Amino acid sequence: MEDLNHTNYSLSGSREEALAVEEVANPLPRAVLRMNSHVLLDGHWRFAHDEADTGLRDDWARGHAYEHTAHWPGSVESHLAQARGEHGDAAWHDQVVVWYEREFNLPELAGPEARSMLQLTFGACGYETRVWLNGQPLKTIEGEEVHYGEYTSFTYELDEANLHLVNRLTVRIADTMDADLPRGKQESHVYKRGGIWYQTYTGAVRSVWLEAVERNRLRSRVGVVSVVEDQLVRFNFTLRLHDAGAYTIRLQVFDPLTADRTAPLTSSDFPLTLAAGQWQQRLVLEVPGAELWSPEAPNRYRLVAQLIDADGYVAQIETLFGLRKIESRGRYVYLNNQPTYLDGILYQPGQATLAEMQRHMHGMKALGCNLVRVHIAGIDPRIYNLADELGLLLWVEVPSPHSSTPRSRENHRAELLRLVTLSETHPSIVIWSLYNEDWGAQDIATNAATRQYIIETYHFMQIAYPQFLVVDNDGWHHISHTGRLKSDLLTAHLYTPDLGRWRELLDRLVGGEMEGTAAFPLVVGDPFFYRRQVPLIVSEWGGFGFSDYGGPQDAEARTSSIRAFKQELRQRPIAGDVYTQATNIEDERNGLLDPHTGVLSVPANLLASRQLKHLD
Secondary structure (H helix, E strand, O other): OEOOEEOOOOOOOOHHHHHHHHHOOOOOOOOOEEOOEEEEOOEEEEEEEOOOOOOOOOOHHHOOOOOEEEEEOOOHHHHHHHHOOOOOOOOOOOEEEEEEEEEEEOEOOOOOHHHEEEEEEEOOOEOEEEEEEOOEEOOOOOOOOOEEOOOOOEEEEEOHHHOOOEEEEEEEEEEEOOOOOOOOOEOOOOOOOEOOEEOOOOEOOOOEEEEEEEOOEEEEEEEEEEEOOOOEEEEEEEEEEOOOEEEEEEEEEEOOOOOOOOOOOEEEEEEEEEOOEEEEEEEEEEOOOOOOEOOOOEOOEEEEEEEEOOOOOEEEEEEEEOOOOEEEEOOEEEEOOEEOOEEEEEEOOOOOOHHHHHHHHHHHHHOOOOEEEEOOOOOOHHHHHHHHHHOOEEEEEOOOOOOOOHHHHHHHHHHHHHHHHOOOOOOOEEEEEEEEOOOOOOOOOOOHHHHHHHHHHHHHHHHHOOOOEEEEEEOOOEEEEOOEEOOOOEEEEOOOOOHHHHHHHHHHHHOOOOOOOOOOOOEEEOOOOOOOOOOEEEEEEEOOOOOOOOOOOOHHHHHHHHHHHHHHHHOOOOOEEEEEOOOOEOOEOOOOEOOOOOOEOOOOOOOOHHHOOOOO
16 A cells, blocks of 8 residues: 655644745645645556557557556657657657556545545546546546546546556547647647647646545635625635535635634635535635735735535635736726736747746746736646736636637637636636637638627626636637627737837727728627727737747847837827747747746846836
């Protein structure tokens, strides 16, 4: 028997100890902490490339002779290259199927065995994942025999009857270049690698772990919606119950800098009678005197949520949250009811490690940004935690499919729901983009069905997730329906290295010219007449150093151009801007910080409006 690694997050003793707890790295890629035991299954796995896709037919899950090993987490591409030798070709051009397998010893459960069970979680894996335990197929908690998606976590409960002292875990991963799948900027059958399109990076890309969990528990996902005027916080919980009965959810909110866990700022009990299964529950708590979260003061509070059964047994989770409000009103974006200019930068992490992404976040903060636009990519949730801590606003996006079909829209919606469900804890996330530059919605200007899907998704997000602003299709071709813009922001991508042309484009934009500004008309659908009733955001500009956009190559000239272009932005009624981009990635050589170290190649605070002479 092997013990699981145990991480203790409890507070005790002194203020110094409490501060130390705040600095403990989150060991798992999620926002919620559990007071339980876990063990990572990262490391060396057996590996096979199922080139002819015969593994299911030949029942490899029952037994197979693996010729290679691979390190999990890692990409299919790197594992194929390693398996094919030092000079092996890692590319795949249509589809890829690979298998992974390893053993693990049955760990000892922490807590009463009658109330506990083992849970297996994949931090992210895909695009298509099947899992077997000792040759028996597993289903996710949601009942999926096959899990689709490659950007979010998914979980299996392990049946005690199928567990042995030594257990064999088998995983089959399949992916294709099908343009109907959410691919972001990875190549597909439609967009080939080169220029702004990147090589594929798929497979076992995030950690996998075992942990002991209670049979009846709150799952590791907490939604937070705050209303700053009344100091009420709405918490959205997911409950997983195996035993029907009477339960109480106890919520306690603490100042994270206070060691005394016996004196919460506020506390309340909520009795429920529930059947077995999975349930969604919203609970509302008042946090009197709470300080709001903002880039200047990223105040957070610690939520302790307990599910207590009729016998008094407690299953507990914790998370940090912040109170904040984001709103699009007239020509401004309001944060906590204050007009806030968005000094943004485009961020494409690519294949960066967690440590590199952490350095990038610090580097973008040093550039003077209060906003980071994470460009159509799924990232390790610990980066969201870091943005919460640093006070960086995040604009996140659904990785786009590359074709516009009923199937691509179905996949797009499923990916959106997976992403938003697991990210709604974070005060830093303030904006969601549904699409970018028509990718996956190429017929948006001509197909009413495409526009209707986006309109319905926009309305759904407004109702289900009011804590976010939503952009329908970033860059151009925003949708107007009955003269109402179906986007909280009117955004434009404007690229030119010429300062005179830049002034002309900005004047066209603020003058409400919907055509002749960006590469395509800014609005499609019904007629739309701009009268400063929605904030204008130049959500991509610059790109200086990238050959497709022209502009200066050396850091000094780039710095001078950025200052001049930024000055023009701030002299006009524009609500924010996003410079392209943070780091070099593949063919794009326009970064402002080193992709490995995070060191700036331009002066600090270059993108901060406070460094300019003319402000609103």
